[in-house]
Amino acid sequence: MKSAVETLNPTRVRLTVEVPFEELKPSLDAAYRKINQQVQVPGFRKGKIPSRIIDQRFGRGAVLEEAVNDALPKFYSEAVTEGDISPLGQPEVDITELKDNELLTFTAEVDIRPEIEVPDYSGIEVTVDAVEVTDEDVDSAVERLRERFASSSVVERAAADGDEVKIDLEARVDGEVLEDGVATGVSYTVGSGRMLDGLDEAVTGLEAGATATFTSELKGGSHAGREAEVTVRVESVSARELPELDDDFAQLASEFDTLAELRDDSRGRLAEEKKYQQATEAQEKVLDALLELVEVPIPQKLLADEVETRKHNLEHHQLAQLGMDLDAYLSLQEKTREEFEDELKEQAEKGIRTQFVLDEIAKREQLGVSQEELTEHLMRRAQSSGMGPDQFAKAVVEGGQVQMLVGEVRRGKALATVVESVTVKDSNGEPVHLDDEEDEAETATAAADESTGAGTQAEDTAKAGD
Structure with missing residues (x-):
């Protein structure tokens, strides 16, 4: 077999493949065996019909078609490996020549991952909200707790x-x-x-x-x-x-003896929540700044598929659960269908660019994913889907989505790597240090997922298998 790669544009190639007929023989033999089991010819036992009789009765062309259909995936895969390309999606295959006992020639056009250059991003600087918990914040938290005991x-x-x-x-x-x-x-x-x-x-x-x-x-x-x-x-x-705000309320609503202790605990919890929000904000802003530095060609077929997937998920999952159709949703959002389509396309483009850039960084930094990291991510995905971890994991494995989850974790780690090397300051001008590596990787994965739209496919696969 011989193959050649022609670059049509930065995101699409055409493979031209020539297959000598002798390499088609295993698939040809398999085609005769398959037809033998499917047809009956008077005077011959099922499965014992000579090849020449099959040719006479059903035509050599039918056998060749069956053989080519069987062989094409193998030859295409070999051509992809030989050409050292990374295909995206299914190829468009065209058989250009089929000479019996001589030669099979076909072409396959397919989208590929573009080659992108990620420049030095260490100069990125972003500003995020400072972590400040006011007395009013604590008052509101305690008041919400008070309302629960009304x-x-x-x-x-x-x-x-x-x-x-x-x-x-x-x-x-x-x-x-x-x-x-x-x-x-x-x-x-x-x-x-x-x-x-x-x-x-x-x-x-x-x-x-x-x-x-x-x-x-x-x-x-x-x-x-x-x-x-x-x-x-x-x-x-x-x-x-509402109960009185006193020590008795603190003992009723918490494990604390005094209202002062309850307020101190609320202040600490609010500070942790705001630190998490600050980390998420930092990662989102760093990601946006990173994307501005990199030029990423977008495969148009991949973009069209992504837009359609996002639209399908919105219509048939999110809105369906609310008993709402797309027209009603657009009415509530006060958007035209054209505005909705433009917004969806913009989100899909950002998702694809994010995936390509973070994948490139993960490759360059040789970032791997441990079993523990994958398990933690799966647990988070299961929780967001409303399913049990075992049920979700089983559905993901059966749906062939494990590598997708691995990719999500790698992209989260790549984003965390970028955040560690840039400058993040709060609104008071103070440097922000995201010290907890485990929490940083978790929030970075969430930020990357939000941008790429990741997780929906895994959750949909899981629910479909339920």
């Missing part, structure tokens, strides 16, 4: 801001009650703004047994994005009572 009791008065009400809802569109637009016995906190726009205003001032009607845009269901006439009936009104 009690409520039914009152004989009109509903007011902060009350808990039990309500029935009925939504109509064009005068028709929606099948999925009726809900009874729903608990709702007045003033929370967590359901339909206009609901807070409608229930405020209503006593038990009273009703009100208002117009609102539906946020989910079969008519998401449509204006609906909603009738709300209040079943009961309950006043919420």
Whole structure:
């Protein structure tokens, strides 16, 4: 077999492959055996039909077609290895010549990873928010904890801001009650703004047994994005009572004896959360600065496939779970389909560029992935998918997605390597040191995943195998 590589552009090549007929003979023999098992000819036992009879009855062309289809993947793979290329996706194959007992010639066009040069990035400087926990931050955290321990009791008065009400809802569109637009016995906190726009205003001032009607845009269901006439009936009104902020509350809500100790613990937890947010912000900004330094040609077919994959995941997984279609989603987002497509393309382009650049850095730095690192990443992916680790791991293995997860971890480590070599300062001008290597690698992997859109395919594969 002989092969040649022709570069069509920085991201696409054409392989031309010539195969002497004798190298096709194993596949030709296999084709005769396969046809032998599938057909019957009077006077011959199944599987014992001579080749010349098969040629006479079914045509030599049918045998050759079967043989070529069987052999092409092997010869293509050998040509890829011989040409030392890294193909992306499936090739477009064209058989240009097939001479019986002489020669098979075919071409294969395929996208490839572009060769990219990553320049010195040590001069990158980014600024992130300083880690500052104010007394107001602590007050808010303690208040949220306090609300979790609130009690409520039914009152004989009109509903007011902060009350808990039990309500029935009925939504109509064009005068028709929606099948999925009726809900009874729903608990709702007045003033929370967590359901339909206009609901807070409608229930405020209503006593038990009273009703009100208002117009609102539906946020989910079969008519998401449509204006609906909603009738709300209040079943009961309950006043919420918050516990006193004292040492007794601290003992009730935590393992601490005093309110001061509880506040100190809350301050420490908030500082850790903000440090994590700061690390994520640093990695995202460093990644953006890195991408600005590198020119990355984008394979157009790969880009088209990535855009379609992201659109499919949004429509058939994220929106489907909300009972919403794409038109309703666009209405809520106040975007045209063209704006949505442009945004999706931009995200896909950044994802592909991120993957190529970080893969190149990982290769240059010879970064590997240990079993422990892969396991930790898999556990995180399982948690985000809402599946158990064993169930998720089984589905990923069966779906052939293990190497994809390995790639995600390597890219996270590559980004962490870049962050370590650049200058990161906070908004006060102080240097930021991301000292915990394990946490840094975890947040870097998350930042890289967010940019590339990684993880969705693994989670979709896992759910499909559920």
